[in-house]
Amino acid sequence: MKDQSDMTTLYLAQSGQKFLIQKVKIKGDLKRRLLDLGFVPGSVVEVLKASPLGDPVSYRVAGTVIALRKEESQLLFGEVIQR
Amino acid sequence: MKEYTIALAGNPNTGKSTLFNALTGLKQHTGNWAGKTVTLASGYYRYKNIPLKIVDLPGTYSLFSNSEDEEVARDYIVFEKPDVTLLVLDATSLERSLNLALQVLEMTDQVLICLNLMDEAKKKGLKINAKQLSKNLGVPVIPISARNREGLDVLSDTLLKMCSGTIKTKPYKMKYREEIEAKIIKLEKELSEILGPDYPARWLAIRFLDGDSKLIAALKNKLASNGEGGGVHGSTTALGRSGGGHSC
Numbered sequence: 522m523k524d525q526s527d528m529t530t531l532y533l534a535q536s537g538q539k540f541l542i543q544k545v546k547i548k549g550d551l552k553r554r555l556l557d558l559g560f561v562p563g564s565v566v567e568v569l570k571a572s573p574l575g576d577p578v579s580y581r582v583a584g585t586v587i588a589l590r591k592e593e594s595q596l597l598f599g600e601v602i603q604r
Numbered sequence: 605m606k607e608y609t610i611a612l613a614g615n616p617n618t619g620k621s622t623l624f625n626a627l628t629g630l631k632q633h634t635g636n637w638a639g640k641t642v643t644l645a646s647g648y649y650r651y652k653n654i655p656l657k658i659v660d661l662p663g664t665y666s667l668f669s670n671s672e673d674e675e676v677a678r679d680y681i682v683f684e685k686p687d688v689t690l691l692v693l694d695a696t697s698l699e700r701s702l703n704l705a706l707q708v709l710e711m712t713d714q715v716l717i718c719l720n721l722m723d724e725a726k727k728k729g730l731k732i733n734a735k736q737l738s739k740n741l742g743v744p745v746i747p748i749s750a751r752n753r754e755g756l757d758v759l760s761d762t763l764l765k766m767c768s769g770t771i772k773t774k775p776y777k778m779k780y781r782e783e784i785e786a787k788i789i790k791l792e793k794e795l796s797e798i799l800g801p802d803y804p805a806r807w808l809a810i811r812f813l814d815g816d817s818k819l820i821a822a823l824k825n826k827l828a829s830n831g832e833g834g835g836v837h838g839s840t841t842a843l844g845r846s847g848g849g850h851s852c
Contacts, residue, residue: 550670553666553668553670554666554670557665557666557668557670557703558665559699559700559703583697583699583700584696584697584699584700585697585700
């Protein structure tokens, strides 16, 4: 696995890109919630569309569309694997 | 006559309420959005002249009680102890559904899985090996389409066999790291000595180790109310299952 400094965040991934999650840098209930929704290390998330004001952004994860605010997506680390 | 209780659990929007209506003939509100069922709805139907009570739990992605609906669903499965927990999984997105499935298998042995939306899965060209899934998870897996009323007889048949104890399950239990397992086993033993066989000691031990303070509060509450009116609780247990119980 890469060093954290080489990773980017889900927030920085662009529409249409696929993003491999490697680290969920959140604590407590919110982390539990994100894991339950499918944002687990090793899972691939597809960036779908941003809302008109740019935030939140919708993602396809484990077969369902989930929207995250930037407060959350900035804490999900990993890498873009394909355009 | 014996009446069996079946709880419907599953992710949001997997057709639990549609199945509920198909079985009971009631017209509970169904809708294509998540979070529709927030309270418990119950209804009855008869299969082979045996009365079955169906309880429709709120749809959740997890049962770690992040929210009220998860708490309602979890408390029902653990404390009310339905004869069977019928897990409704979305056949078109199993990856998502299996997270909850593993959690429920940890909570109770009496689990029956039905793969709903099989018609949708077929449309998408998905093939699911229900037999293999059943082998891996250690509980019956029945493919159905609640909307088209397909597979409901097989489902009711299997439900009845599980209620009466004809079918015994061997649910897959998650194994944790050695160090955690050692702690679970120790705590599980103490808990089952204190609580008796009516509670899923292994699952409680895991939740305790995770520091789930809300659950500890709920358990205290439950034990206190049992002390006052224990009769009701005792009779449901007696009516419940013949053997097996929660030995993990």
